[in-house]
Amino acid sequence: MWYWLLKHVLVGPVLRLLGRPKVEGLQHVPAEGPVIIAANHLAVVDSLYLCLVLPRRLTFIAKQEYFTGGGIRGRINKWVMAATGQVPVDRTGGAAGSDSLAAAVRILEEGGMWGIHPEGTRSPDGRIYRGRTGVIRVAMQTGAPVIPVVLSGTDKVNSRHRRFLRPAKVRISFGRPRYFLPADQFGVRKATDDLMADLVRRSGRPYVDCYATTFKVDAAA
16 A cells, blocks of 8 residues: 555655656566566666656565665655565575575566666766676576666656655656576676666666676775
8 A cells, every 4th residue: 555655645746746756668578477577777866766667566676675674765765665566675685696596586476566776876977887696597597688778867756865856857768678588697797788788778878797796896995
């Protein structure tokens, strides 16, 4: 109930007013059955805009810390995560990666829609970075189609340099479904690179052949 209330009453109308989202290719998203939504990552509000424009419920996997924080902010984060149906996963241990993928598989086996940003973190500069292979591994295991999604303008609505949201034009483009058959480790890497190449081609953004997390660490050093 809270998911739809947030989407249609409490949060969604504000996001729609600020971003006036223009959506393309929504017909490529299956109306039912397991689906993986794989999008580039520019801002924190990316996931909110995806939830806003998709007619089906979209579930992301969230860090467990969002559900366990203290104080007022911690309680608000916990409520928002739970209300929007996000799945908490402990991503600090040695099995963090496998736990996250297992949670994604469960979502899809129940016929749900799983959202993921293959870059693993927000782009520090708007470029598209090397993708993590988890999205392809899950697609190969479940047979779920992957819908590549290009977001633009969300980093202007939700700039990391500003405390508050501001108006800016948001565009969201859904690509054709991509299907992946089981393959060896080299096939997984190539399929991931092909998926990222699709996002690069349709977005017109430059590609960086390293992980965004690695770039951030090197830049801070």
